[in-house]
Amino acid sequence: xxxxxxxxxxxxxxxxxxxxxxxxxxxxxxxxxxxxxxxxxxxxxxxxxxxxxxxxxxxxxxxxxxxxxxxxxxxxxxxxxxxxxxxxxxxxxxxxxxxxxxxxxxxxxxxxxxxxxxxxxxxxxxxxxxxxxxxx
Amino acid sequence: xxxxxxxxxxxxxxxxxxxxxxxxxxxxxxxxxxxxxxxxxxxxxxxxxxxxxxxxxxxxxxxxxxxxxxxxxxxxxxxxxxxxxxxxxxxxxxxxxxxxxxxxxxxxxxxxxxxxxx
Numbered sequence: 001x002x003x004x005x006x007x008x009x010x011x012x013x014x015x016x017x018x019x020x021x022x023x024x025x026x027x028x029x030x031x032x033x034x035x036x037x038x039x040x041x042x043x044x045x046x047x048x049x050x051x052x053x054x055x056x057x058x059x060x061x062x063x064x065x066x067x068x069x070x071x072x073x074x075x076x077x078x079x080x081x082x083x084x085x086x087x088x089x090x091x092x093x094x095x096x097x098x099x100x101x102x103x104x105x106x107x108x109x110x111x112x113x114x115x116x117x118x119x120x121x122x123x124x125x126x127x128x129x130x131x132x133x134x135x136x
Numbered sequence: 137x138x139x140x141x142x143x144x145x146x147x148x149x150x151x152x153x154x155x156x157x158x159x160x161x162x163x164x165x166x167x168x169x170x171x172x173x174x175x176x177x178x179x180x181x182x183x184x185x186x187x188x189x190x191x192x193x194x195x196x197x198x199x200x201x202x203x204x205x206x207x208x209x210x211x212x213x214x215x216x217x218x219x220x221x222x223x224x225x226x227x228x229x230x231x232x233x234x235x236x237x238x239x240x241x242x243x244x245x246x247x248x249x250x251x252x253x254x
Contacts, residue, residue: 020224024215032208042201042246043147047194054145054190054250062137121137129138131146133168
């Protein structure tokens with residue numbers, strides 16, 4: 001039932017999303033949710049905090065489908081975790097990297113290009129794996 | 137990549153169990169493209185070697201968030217059309233509206249889960 005035939009179209013759509021300017025979008029986020037998260041998904045601040053509460057108190061986290069770095073930047077910033085944000089579009093990873101720098105966590109939060117079905121990490125590399133509405 | 141005993145946590149948009157083929161098709165049209173492949177995240181995780189620590193239905197908040205997006209898109213239509221262009225603006229509005237339709241027709245759910253790797 002998984003619609004693999006739409007995969008390339010979906011990835012291309014994601015690229016467009018990440019390349020576009022976002023100042024008005026950021027203002028929309030701020031007004032609608034009280035915070036500019038750098039997302040266009042459904043994971044609001046309280047949900048990102050619940051995600052942080054669910055992972056071990058320290059250690060390393062892999063954030064799958066990190067997009068613009070949300071909610072990974074919250075986990076790295078508020079939890080102090082070492083974090084790798086993984087996604088496919090390079091355009092997204094550039095934005096995530098900028099988000100990590102702006103959040104002051106660039107020394108422990110990194111980005112990596114890859115997809116969930118072929119992860120470029122050795123077994124046991126992470127204490128936690130998170131994701132939020134990947135591919136929506 | 138997860139160590140033994142590590143945590144897998146996240147939010148997943150999925151369908152309720154027991155949908156007909158036609159409803160699954162509709163859910164796939166209304167929701168994220170991969171939604172029709174998932175109707176029970178906890179069962180899928182158990183099959184993959186995880187123990188379920190916590191599962192919470194967050195569909196009501198999912199709907200609220202979707203409605204906030206649509207309202208915000210409407211409130212800032214002129215600015216967003218200027219910034220995104222008409223095609224992207226219409227696409228975003230359409231997709232958010234589809235998701236709300238999917239939630240309200242009982243075809244889409246969203247869950248928060250925490251699993252523990254064995």
